[in-house]
Amino acid sequence: MADVLAIKQAVGDLDEGSVTEKLNAFIASGPGEDEVQAVVAACQQGMEIVGEKFGEGEYFVGDLIFAGELLTDCIDMLKPLLGGEVGGSRGTIVLGTVEGDIHDIGKNIFRSMSEAAGFHVVDLGIDQPPSAFVAAVEEHKPQIVGMSGVLTLSIDSMKRTVEALQEKGLRGGVKVAIGGNAVSQESCQYIGADAWSKNAAESVKTCGGWV
Amino acid sequence: MIIIGEKINGAIPKTAEAILNKDEGYIRELALKQAEFGANYIDVCAGTDPSIEVETLKWLIDIVQDSVETPICIDSSDVDIILELLPYVKKPGMINSVSEEYGKCDRLMPKAADTPWKIIALTCDNNGISLDSQVKVKIGEVIMEKAKKYGIDEDRIYIDPLVTTLSTTENAIASFVETMAGIREKYPRVHFTSGLSNISFGMPFRSAVNRSFLTLAMNAGMDSAIMDPLSPDMRATLYATEALLGQDRHCRRFLNAFRKGVIGPKK
Numbered sequence: 001m002a003d004v005l006a007i008k009q010a011v012g013d014l015d016e017g018s019v020t021e022k023l024n025a026f027i028a029s030g031p032g033e034d035e036v037q038a039v040v041a042a043c044q045q046g047m048e049i050v051g052e053k054f055g056e057g058e059y060f061v062g063d064l065i066f067a068g069e070l071l072t073d074c075i076d077m078l079k080p081l082l083g084g085e086v087g088g089s090r091g092t093i094v095l096g097t098v099e100g101d102i103h104d105i106g107k108n109i110f111r112s113m114s115e116a117a118g119f120h121v122v123d124l125g126i127d128q129p130p131s132a133f134v135a136a137v138e139e140h141k142p143q144i145v146g147m148s149g150v151l152t153l154s155i156d157s158m159k160r161t162v163e164a165l166q167e168k169g170l171r172g173g174v175k176v177a178i179g180g181n182a183v184s185q186e187s188c189q190y191i192g193a194d195a196w197s198k199n200a201a202e203s204v205k206t207c208g209g210w211v
Numbered sequence: 212m213i214i215i216g217e218k219i220n221g222a223i224p225k226t227a228e229a230i231l232n233k234d235e236g237y238i239r240e241l242a243l244k245q246a247e248f249g250a251n252y253i254d255v256c257a258g259t260d261p262s263i264e265v266e267t268l269k270w271l272i273d274i275v276q277d278s279v280e281t282p283i284c285i286d287s288s289d290v291d292i293i294l295e296l297l298p299y300v301k302k303p304g305m306i307n308s309v310s311e312e313y314g315k316c317d318r319l320m321p322k323a324a325d326t327p328w329k330i331i332a333l334t335c336d337n338n339g340i341s342l343d344s345q346v347k348v349k350i351g352e353v354i355m356e357k358a359k360k361y362g363i364d365e366d367r368i369y370i371d372p373l374v375t376t377l378s379t380t381e382n383a384i385a386s387f388v389e390t391m392a393g394i395r396e397k398y399p400r401v402h403f404t405s406g407l408s409n410i411s412f413g414m415p416f417r418s419a420v421n422r423s424f425l426t427l428a429m430n431a432g433m434d435s436a437i438m439d440p441l442s443p444d445m446r447a448t449l450y451a452t453e454a455l456l457g458q459d460r461h462c463r464r465f466l467n468a469f470r471k472g473v474i475g476p477k478k
Binding site: 058059060062063065066 | 460461462463465466470
């Protein structure tokens with residue numbers, strides 16, 4: 001049986017050498033499907049440690065980007081043992097940087113982490129008006145809508161986006177998560193979102209709890 | 212960047228004192244600290260009277276080998292002494308240095324050819340150190356052709372273009388850069404190193420000049436340096452420059468060095 005705690009910790013420590021070594025040893029042991037799923041989950045939980053360390057100021061943006069890559073690599077190593085599928089999709093997220101804002105670093109980190117965590121992500125890109133979110137929700141029927149913004153003005157864009165979803169009767173069918181430097185507890189209430197974070201890894205954890 | 216830690220050198224007064232007093236603890240500490248702070252090789256230079264150079268080097272080598280796994284860079288102007296000591300060193304490292312002076316290349320290269328030792332080669336000859344980069348490039352080419360003749364791969368040679376002092380030669384770095392470019396044109400896999408603190412000789416606030424030189428020289432393709440890894444400013448410049456030059460994916464080495472306290476404010 002794999003030491004899932006050690007794997008989770010190694011992922012959290014972003015210790016690439018140790019992660020690769022542990023996963024190779026695990027794969028060589030010829031594990032059953034349940035065990036593989038447990039290790040996939042351990043890798044994904046390692047991102048929680050990453051999120052904590054980022055929140056504490058120990059990790060920086062480069063570490064988050066690397067964390068996303070590391071998690072993707074882990075999943076790629078484990079996929080063949082599961083016939084190419086990792087527990088199926090955990091759900092769909094429609095994601096974008098809202099109208100008037102063109103910052104995408106945080107959005108992209110969130111995307112790579114949530115994809116590695118098993119979500120199907122529809123990334124609309126930057127500077128996306130409410131109508132684009134509405135159209136994507138109608139088309140892709142996601143469980144979650146993720147909105148990102150760094151500029152203060154993005155708060156009002158997020159609010160308009162939530163209102164547009166409400167008008168179309170789509171708001172009740174989705175959870176709304178907002179992220180980026182602009183968001184706070186107050187703005188989350190003002191916007192009418194379900195969760196907020198400045199920390200991509202934390203947002204991924206929140207999304208995981210919703211599906 | 213390949214860092215050659217310069218601290219164990221009898222030309223440095225404190226190290227000379229430790230050598231004189233056989234202060235093993237001091238030398239050991241220098242070896243440990245330099246290894247801890249990222250030295251890829253540890254330079255060992257006696258700086259004593261030639262009559263006791265071999266025994267002094269052996270003493271220094273013993274201490275370094277006993278303290279750290281980091282390979283040694285044997286530093287002597289006497290190639291016979293270097294050759295005598297090669298078998299004495301457990302882990303092959305670097306030879307510092309040969310040049311076109313006194314037939315040093317022809318004396319050392321044939322004997323070092325079949326070993327894994329890397330070789331630092333200075334671009335000077337019996338006429339001394341030229342201020343003309345074209346002359347240095349020619350000397351570099353002669354050295355590289357000799358290496359080839361003796362079967363030493365390009366990749367094992369570290370050319371030191373012998374940067375001149377800025378206080379006496381204001382185009383010192385231009386000449387340094389031209390020398391590297393001229394040699395690299397023909398020998399793309401050769402390495403370049405520098406005892407870079409020479410640049411600031413005779414100036415105040417030398418660390419500022421050394422750091423800026425490091426950045427400019429790395430930008431021009433210098434991929435090794437003989438330097439003091441114990442200087443926090445030099446380390447910071449080194450890591451930042453590597454990241455700026457795109458040699459550090461996602462700035463991870465910079466970030467890890469910061470977390471470990473290798474660079475940045477004291478924690």
